[in-house]
Amino acid sequence: MRNVTERLIEFVLFAAATVSVLTTVGIVYVLVSESIQFFQHVSIVDFLTDNQWTPLFDDAHYGIMVLISGTLVSSGVALLVAIPMGTIIAIYLSEFANSKVREVAKPVLELLGGIPTIVFGYFALLIVTPLLQKIFPELPGFSLLSAGLVMGIMIVPYIASLSEDAMRAVPMSMREGSYAMGATKLYTALHVVVPAAVSGLAASYILGISRAVGETMILAVAAGMQPNLTWNPMEPAATITSYIVQVALGDLPHGSIGYQTIFAAGLTLLLITLAFNIAGQWLRRRFREAY
Amino acid sequence: MTPMTTEQIRALIARGKAKDTIFQALGIICLAVGLLVIFLLVGDMLLRGLARLNLDFFTSFASRKAAQSGILSAWVGTILVMFVTAMAAVPLGVAAGIYLEEYAKRNWVTDIIEINITNLAAVPSIVYGLLALGIFVYTFGFGQSILSAGLTLALLILPIVIVSTREAIRAIPAMIREGSMAVGATRWQTCRYHIIPYAMPGILTGVIIGLARAIGETAPIITIGALTFIAFLPPVPFTGEPAAGLFDWVMSPFTVMPIQIFNWTSRPDPAFEVNAAAAGFVLMVMVLSMNAIAIYLRYKMRKNIKW
Numbered sequence: 285m286r287n288v289t290e291r292l293i294e295f296v297l298f299a300a301a302t303v304s305v306l307t308t309v310g311i312v313y314v315l316v317s318e319s320i321q322f323f324q325h326v327s328i329v330d331f332l333t334d335n336q337w338t339p340l341f342d343d344a345h346y347g348i349m350v351l352i353s354g355t356l357v358s359s360g361v362a363l364l365v366a367i368p369m370g371t372i373i374a375i376y377l378s379e380f381a382n383s384k385v386r387e388v389a390k391p392v393l394e395l396l397g398g399i400p401t402i403v404f405g406y407f408a409l410l411i412v413t414p415l416l417q418k419i420f421p422e423l424p425g426f427s428l429l430s431a432g433l434v435m436g437i438m439i440v441p442y443i444a445s446l447s448e449d450a451m452r453a454v455p456m457s458m459r460e461g462s463y464a465m466g467a468t469k470l471y472t473a474l475h476v477v478v479p480a481a482v483s484g485l486a487a488s489y490i491l492g493i494s495r496a497v498g499e500t501m502i503l504a505v506a507a508g509m510q511p512n513l514t515w516n517p518m519e520p521a522a523t524i525t526s527y528i529v530q531v532a533l534g535d536l537p538h539g540s541i542g543y544q545t546i547f548a549a550g551l552t553l554l555l556i557t558l559a560f561n562i563a564g565q566w567l568r569r570r571f572r573e574a575y
Numbered sequence: 576m577t578p579m580t581t582e583q584i585r586a587l588i589a590r591g592k593a594k595d596t597i598f599q600a601l602g603i604i605c606l607a608v609g610l611l612v613i614f615l616l617v618g619d620m621l622l623r624g625l626a627r628l629n630l631d632f633f634t635s636f637a638s639r640k641a642a643q644s645g646i647l648s649a650w651v652g653t654i655l656v657m658f659v660t661a662m663a664a665v666p667l668g669v670a671a672g673i674y675l676e677e678y679a680k681r682n683w684v685t686d687i688i689e690i691n692i693t694n695l696a697a698v699p700s701i702v703y704g705l706l707a708l709g710i711f712v713y714t715f716g717f718g719q720s721i722l723s724a725g726l727t728l729a730l731l732i733l734p735i736v737i738v739s740t741r742e743a744i745r746a747i748p749a750m751i752r753e754g755s756m757a758v759g760a761t762r763w764q765t766c767r768y769h770i771i772p773y774a775m776p777g778i779l780t781g782v783i784i785g786l787a788r789a790i791g792e793t794a795p796i797i798t799i800g801a802l803t804f805i806a807f808l809p810p811v812p813f814t815g816e817p818a819a820g821l822f823d824w825v826m827s828p829f830t831v832m833p834i835q836i837f838n839w840t841s842r843p844d845p846a847f848e849v850n851a852a853a854a855g856f857v858l859m860v861m862v863l864s865m866n867a868i869a870i871y872l873r874y875k876m877r878k879n880i881k882w
Contacts, residue, residue, distance in 0.1 A: 286761060297671070297678055300666070304695055304734065304737070305687060314705060314706050314708075315705060318709065369605045369608070372601055372605045373605045375598075376599065376605070376606070380599050380602060395863060396613055398784075398862055398863070399859070400790070400793070401791065403616065403855050403858060406852070407616050409840060440609060470598045491697065500699070501837065504794075525699065528705070528798060532798045533797060546705065547705060550705040557697060557698065561694070561697055
């Protein structure tokens with residue numbers, strides 16, 4: 285009896301653990317099956333090369349590059365903010381700050397990372413955009429620039445805390461060796477600790493990229509939702525994610541081609557994220573330092 | 576190379592120290608920017624929304640007139656959705672965490688589950704919305720209901736709950752398990768009476784952080800097609816005509832705080848910005864206090880536990 289109960293409980297626990305695998309299977313199944321129907325109407329070549337994205341118009345065009353450009357530009361702006369800031373904070377916290385500063389700074393970063401993205405969207409639209417318009421008077425009310433800047437601030441905590449973990453894992457003896465040779469703290473940080481922790485830094489950047497590419501609400505609120513093939517951050521544009529939101533806000537019938545476009549867009553998004561993650565894992569293995 | 580004079584060496588050291596100082600200042604500035612953003616956000620929303628932050632705001636439905644709009648359906652919806660999310664994510668996540676730490680054998684099945692959990696954490700939240708749209712809304716026929724939204728967010732925070740459960744369990748020393756098994760307890764009895772109680776504070780922290788993340792999630796809920804204008808509450812069990820069942824509310828249409836904020840920020844009329852600010856402030860208070868509780872719990876735990 286005892287054994288039967290134990291087996292049963294083990295099975296129930298195992299079933300709970302498989303839910304995460306079922307989630308992945310579900311995601312792939314939904315995205316691929318709806319995308320297959322989509323690609324029966326639209327050729328993959330058109331999807332990748334057309335330079336217009338007007339799926340809901342009578343003259344429908346399905347050029348995903350339009351949405352990808354918005355995604356890449358906003359993510360680029362975000363990373364230009366988040367990578368330097370996150371790395372500097374990480375180096376400061378791991379190499380310079382004493383434990384008191386760290387005790388205060390870490391929760392602050394955590395709180396910053398916990399702010400809902402819709403609130404960041406509000407911040408971008410109603411605070412950052414008016415501020416930027418004082419510097420660049422020609423900046424429109426919606427722009428990839430202000431959404432990207434705020435996205436960068438949102439990503440800083442992720443990069444800072446993962447990078448700091450990686451740098452703290454570097455053994456003390458390496459720093460001591462460097463100090464013994466007469467190196468300053470900064471020199472040691474940049475030339476000994478950072479190279480030793482580079483695989484962890486790369487992993488944190490990859491997570492930052494994933495967050496930026498998949499971020500939705502900041503862009504939906506502050507970047508406008510007009511499809512626009514542009515590489516200029518001063519313009520408004522739709523991204524893959526904000527397009528999905530825009531369609532979901534409307535009332536598209538289940539099974540129509542418009543409905544299927546969001547799954548094709550979602551699949552593209554997932555593939556981009558996946559590509560970055562595979563690159564990240566490769567980088568990590570390539571530069572891993574073991575002590 | 577000619578040897579350096581004392582002055583040159585001193586100058587070199589001074590330069591090095593100056594660079595150290597400059598970098599420290601840079602680090603503090605970057606941290607201050609983060610702190611400033613939090614203050615600016617909360618402060619701006621409070622100042623802008625102050626006029627609307629009264630009891631009426633919490634007890635009125637959304638309306639076409641900005642000044643009469645409230646967040647009644649939004650906060651009720653948020654609490655109900657969070658309830659469903661917690662009911663689904665906590666048992667599943669804790670069970671999965673226990674399985675992976677206490678039961679799982681080192682084989683390819685376990686490897687797949689572990690790699691999978693790591694990768695799910697990097698999947699954009701809107702993709703969960705698409706999953707829910709295809710599976711919960713249409714295949715299972717749950718529609719745009721509280722149930723669909725709650726389950727979607729539960730899947731989204733499942734990795735967070737699993738990872739924190741595992742970390743909490745891993746911190747329990749092996750001697751606890753050995754002691755329990757030495758007196759004849761089975762594996763499950765060991766988990767039930769030792770592992771789970773000792774891991775509870777850690778699990779709780781993870782659950783709160785997960786729910787704080789879920790409460791602010793907007794994109795997946797918009798993706799399942801949740802309506803933005805809801806001027807009614809889900810049916811209260813055993814009331815109304817005919818009387819509502821105990822669980823009728825889970826199938827009800829709903830709105831939540833972030834969707835209400837999104838709705839108000841995307842209107843051209845600036846009068847609604849005030850509502851968005853007020854609602855944003857309420858949401859921030861919810862999220863920040865949940866995070867603060869989690870941070871406090873973790874701090875207490877680190878101080879109290881001595882094996």
